[in-house]
Amino acid sequence: MKTAINQKLIETGEKERLKDLLRTRLIECGWRDQVKMHCREVVKQRGVDAVTVDDLINEVTPKGRAWVPDSVKKELLQKIKTFLVQQANV
Incomplete structure (x- = not known):
């Protein structure tokens, strides 16, 4: 089911619209700047030569996900639900 939904999102172009909205x-809520600052802090603490991209991703990803505001998550979820309802009615 998840694969079918993803395929429909791609076929209709809705996935790109949702990614743009996200x-x-x-950016509007400052999340991007917050994550960027955290990346800089990690690099500063460990040293630029001691941090790999994978280290940075592993360090920042959990916090970045947690920092996404609930309002943004709810808006995206509502857009997906609306899309699915519309597709069911087609």
Whole structure:
């Protein structure tokens, strides 16, 4: 079912629209700047030569996910639900 939904999102272009919306909302709420600052802090603490991209991803990803505001998550979920209802009625 998840694969079918993802396929429909891709076929209709809705997935790209949702990604654009998410990107916009995260910039608006300051999430992007917060994650960028955290990345800089990690690099500063460990040293630029001691941090790999994988280390940075492993360190920042859990916090980045937790920092996404509930309002953004709810908005995206509502858009997906609306899309699914519309597709069911087609």
